[in-house]
């Protein structure tokens with residue numbers, strides 16, 4: 001049997017920028033020889049049991065992870081807190097912001113409670129294209145004066161994935 005290390009990446013995007021981030025993480029991990037199973041649909045994603053490392057990520061809307069990602073983390077909570085190698089990322093800030101607002105998404109708070117084995121929570125800048133948004137979303141982005149653009153920092157994302165690769169088998 002192969003002794004290659006196995007990673008699971010589960011994430012939820014709405015307009016695609018988190019997709020690009022998850023794909024870059026996946027590619028970087030694969031480049032280091034890790035076998036990666038990736039799912040963009042938490043409703044059908046496999047259990048996090050029996051993976052050497054688990055990476056969970058979501059786009060942030062109104063300070064929260066997407067509902068399907070939250071539901072996945074609730075459904076698999078015990079296995080996630082038993083797994084000593086879980087990494088989280090949030091895609092959110094756009095424009096001049098580079099941090100989430102002071103409150104972390106409830107899902108991140110839930111998984112990072114005291115004593116939790118979660119290794120890290122990365123916040124990656126996202127992208128905004130107001131042409132894709134619905135009327136409500138466009139109104140919200142106008143109120144907070146969020147500016148269109150792709151602010152993803154690929155070097156940061158790859159460096160973070162390299163850290164994950166370095167942790168596999170520690």
Ligand SMILES: Cc1cc2nc3c(=O)[nH]c(=O)nc-3n(C[C@H](O)[C@H](O)[C@H](O)COP(=O)(O)O)c2cc1C
Nearest residue numbers: 013014015016017018059061062063092093126127
């Ligand atoms: C209606 C709306 C609300 C948003 N709320 C937040 C927020 O609370 N915090 C944040 O950091 N980013 C927020 N964003 C920015 C998104 O997280 C960002 O555009 C992200 O890249 C979207 O990821 P996706 O393309 O994978 O859906 C919001 C964007 C929209 C359109």
